[in-house]
Every structure is written in structure tokens, then in C-alpha cells.
Amino acid sequence: MRWFRNTVSVVAALVALGTTLTGCGDSGSPSTAPKAQATVHDLYREFLVQLDNRSASGVCALFTEDGRAAFIENWDATTCEGAVDRAAERFGDLQNLIDKAADKKITESDGFAKFGADSCSPGRLSAKQTENGWLIYNYSFRGGGCLA
Numbered sequence: 001m002r003w004f005r006n007t008v009s010v011v012a013a014l015v016a017l018g019t020t021l022t023g024c025g026d027s028g029s030p031s032t033a034p035k036a037q038a039t040v041h042d043l044y045r046e047f048l049v050q051l052d053n054r055s056a057s058g059v060c061a062l063f064t065e066d067g068r069a070a071f072i073e074n075w076d077a078t079t080c081e082g083a084v085d086r087a088a089e090r091f092g093d094l095q096n097l098i099d100k101a102a103d104k105k106i107t108e109s110d111g112f113a114k115f116g117a118d119s120c121s122p123g124r125l126s127a128k129q130t131e132n133g134w135l136i137y138n139y140s141f142r143g144g145g146c147l148a
Contacts, residue, residue, distance in 0.1 A: 033061065034061055034062075034063070034064065034130075034132070034135055035058075035061035035062060036130055036132040036133030036134055036135050037062070037133050037134045037135075038133050038134070039134065040106050040108055040113040040115070040127050040129075040134050041101065041102055041104065041106065042134070043062060043127055043133075043134040043135070043136065044101055044104055044106065044115055044116075044125070045098060045101035045102070046058075046062060047059065047062050047122075047125065047136065048094050048097050048098045048101055048122065049098055050062065051084065051087060051088055051091065051094060051122060052088075052093065052094040052095065052098060054084065054085070054088045055084070056080060056081035056084040056085070059080070059084045059087075060080035060081070060084065062135060062136055063080075063135060063136045063137070063139070064128070064130075064135045064136065064137045066137055066138070067126075067135065067136040067137040067138055067139055068080050070138050070139045070140065071083050071087075071136075071139040074123070074139055074140055074141055075087055075141075087122065087123070087141070090141075091122045094122065097120070097121070097122070111128060111129040112126070112127070112128050112129070113126070113127045113128075113134070114126050114127075115127070122141065123139050123140060123141040124139070124140045124141070124142075125138070125139055126138035126139075
């Protein structure tokens, strides 16, 4: 009986270690650390470029943990990679938006910014300035407009 309890304890410890090492429960994010951007315009442009390239690691690194979770939920996906696939499929070629990213009207106040509220945008993004730069902390897309 003692052998059985010891075996169960070892198996439980290995499962816990495996869960920790694989990152289970982290909103489906890739193992890439957040890649904050110097300005909110840089963040918007980088989001468009990475989405246009269908780079899950590039897109997902631009979000805070909460923002990544909102992005995943919005696209009815189970991982950030899945959300990027769905969003990229929906939006297609984003080069026109990338070319105009520097001119994008962005409402910024006290370290927070909102952008992408118009119909020609791949989602409504809310960003915040962190000690390392700007990251997206919330995301939503309701469809419609010129991306349809």
C-alpha cells in the first residue's frame, strides 16, 4: 500500500512539473515574452505587420496577458495562434492599412490609448504604456466595414 501512495505522489509531482514547464493555463500564449513598442503608433503598425505576416508569435507578443485572453476569446479560439489564424483569414491583405498606420488617429491620455474604432480597422484595440513600452491590454472586433 505504501508503494502505491509513493507512486501516486511521484506521478502527481511529474504532472504538476509538466504543466508548469509547458505553460498550460496561460491563455494559450506562445512562449514569447511581451514585445512592448516605443510608441502607440509603433504598436499599431507592428500589430498590422505581424497580423499581415500571419505571425502568431509576433502578434501575441504585443498583448498583455489580459489583452491576449480577450483576443483569443473574441476570435472564439483556444490559443493565441488560433486567434491569429482566424483574424488573418478574415482580414486578408493589410498592406493598405500598414501604409497608413502613421496617420492613424489614436486617442491617447495618461498612458492609455484607444484606436481602431472605425470600420476599416482589424479590431478595436486598447493599449497601455508599461515600463517597457506600449502593449495591447484589450481587443474586440465586431465585423463589418471595408474589411468584410
